[in-house]
Amino acid sequence: MSKKTRTIKVDYLARVEGEGALYIKIDQDKVSDVKLKIFEPPRFFEAFLQGRGFLEAPDITARICGICPVAYQMSAVHAMEDALGIRVEGPLRELRRLLYCGEWIESHVLHIYMLHAPDFLGYEDAIRMARDHKEVVERGLKMKKAGNDIVSLVGGREIHPVNVRVGGFYKTFSRRDFDALHETLKWAREQAMKTVRWVSTFPFPEFEQDYEFVALSDETEYPFNEGRIVSNRGLDITAREYEKHFEEEHVAHSNALHSVKKGGGSYFVGPMARFNLCFDTLSPLARELAREAGLEGGCRNPFQSIVVRSIEVLYAFDEAIRVIENWQKPDRPFVEVEPRAGEGMAATEAPRGMLYHRYKIDESGAILQAKIVPPTSQNQKTIENDLWNFVPAHIDLPQEELTWKCEQAVRNYDPCISCATHFLKLHVDRT
Numbered sequence: 001m002s003k004k005t006r007t008i009k010v011d012y013l014a015r016v017e018g019e020g021a022l023y024i025k026i027d028q029d030k031v032s033d034v035k036l037k038i039f040e041p042p043r044f045f046e047a048f049l050q051g052r053g054f055l056e057a058p059d060i061t062a063r064i065c066g067i068c069p070v071a072y073q074m075s076a077v078h079a080m081e082d083a084l085g086i087r088v089e090g091p092l093r094e095l096r097r098l099l100y101c102g103e104w105i106e107s108h109v110l111h112i113y114m115l116h117a118p119d120f121l122g123y124e125d126a127i128r129m130a131r132d133h134k135e136v137v138e139r140g141l142k143m144k145k146a147g148n149d150i151v152s153l154v155g156g157r158e159i160h161p162v163n164v165r166v167g168g169f170y171k172t173f174s175r176r177d178f179d180a181l182h183e184t185l186k187w188a189r190e191q192a193m194k195t196v197r198w199v200s201t202f203p204f205p206e207f208e209q210d211y212e213f214v215a216l217s218d219e220t221e222y223p224f225n226e227g228r229i230v231s232n233r234g235l236d237i238t239a240r241e242y243e244k245h246f247e248e249e250h251v252a253h254s255n256a257l258h259s260v261k262k263g264g265g266s267y268f269v270g271p272m273a274r275f276n277l278c279f280d281t282l283s284p285l286a287r288e289l290a291r292e293a294g295l296e297g298g299c300r301n302p303f304q305s306i307v308v309r310s311i312e313v314l315y316a317f318d319e320a321i322r323v324i325e326n327w328q329k330p331d332r333p334f335v336e337v338e339p340r341a342g343e344g345m346a347a348t349e350a351p352r353g354m355l356y357h358r359y360k361i362d363e364s365g366a367i368l369q370a371k372i373v374p375p376t377s378q379n380q381k382t383i384e385n386d387l388w389n390f391v392p393a394h395i396d397l398p399q400e401e402l403t404w405k406c407e408q409a410v411r412n413y414d415p416c417i418s419c420a421t422h423f424l425k426l427h428v429d430r431t
Helices: 045-049 054-064 069-084 090-121 126-132 134-155 175-199 239-245 271-281 284-292 302-325 375-394 399-411
Strands: 006-010 021-027 030-037 214-217 228-231 246-249 258-261 342-350 353-361 367-373 426-430
Touching: 021 375, 021 399, 030 375, 045 054, 045 367, 054 069, 054 353, 054 367, 069 090, 069 239, 069 342, 069 353, 090 126, 090 134, 090 175, 090 302, 090 342, 090 399, 126 134, 134 175, 134 302, 175 284, 175 302, 214 271, 214 342, 214 353, 228 239, 239 246, 239 342, 239 353, 258 375, 271 284, 271 302, 271 353, 284 302, 302 399, 353 375, 375 399
Parallel strands: 021 426
Antiparallel strands: 006 426, 021 030, 214 228, 246 258, 342 353, 353 367
16 A cells, blocks of 8 residues: 555445545655544534423423434433422333343344445345345335334324433333234244344454443342442442543544543443443343344443344343333323432433433422433544554555544444534554
């Protein structure tokens, strides 16, 4: 490869959500600069939540993302309930887990089949992939629909659900309401097993890294809505302690803040973090398929994140079936809540990773202050670090192939740039 100045420019990096750019500079066959540039204009959700009623927060924050609105709703309701001193238990808590299953399924399956698999199979996109793998793509679409069916039923509609409220739901369900969905989920669980076996055969570059994984953790269940914030390097805190350990910093090349550990340092949230920290609380079937895929000892290669996501899909189908088969309709769809002055914090596990919300409200329930830290903001620095470490081993590849590999490295994270606010040009400068 010539050491002359070289430039790779991809006007729009496909198969991620949002708009931004990646800049890599190479001097004399050495990487000298990496910038994940997010240039989508800020959308100021935190600012225009101020002055709105606390009951409005779940519906407003759901609009932050069309792919993972449930995560924003759940983080908002948990933070508000923390401020108000209430806790939702029993069937209503189970219904929240069911709703979260739906979002994980539709988001993960979309990423696995439509956005990430084409990288491993050598296709520009899922449309071209479908010409040779029609049955595979159709399977993915049907599985995704099963996730959407959960969100549609429990949430009231597929996108930006309207049935979620502080204290529970506006409407709840009888066991009979789940009958048709139950049969669909049992079929989809079988397809999820096929998915794990399919993606585990993909060719993965050798690229294990020493990450600090951060995720929610609970001794009795795989994390969705609740748990302590833990890491593989000794962190073990409540959501109320989050801002004592993490902070956001502005970098000149991005409209999205970088979330880092206080004192500096990147960390990694998302499926790989959950999988490595919470393996023992996966369902027995999900653990069995993980072992079959060779990941029982953990996963530190981000290119294998597609396998981890497929295991989480299998778990979500398992968990959804468990909730439905044990369902008992509650007496009331929500716990009564009364406004009071307070401050609440909460974290839940969006498909892409831990999502933190904090709200301060006055005695009438009006929101005085809001803070939201999405998963992609927390992963931005780790994505850049991966590229610093990945490119040198592949620096002699032809420009087109190197570009492809760099795009794939970013897509490992399934970044939601719109949430982070909001990748999609690649520029490699060789000097």
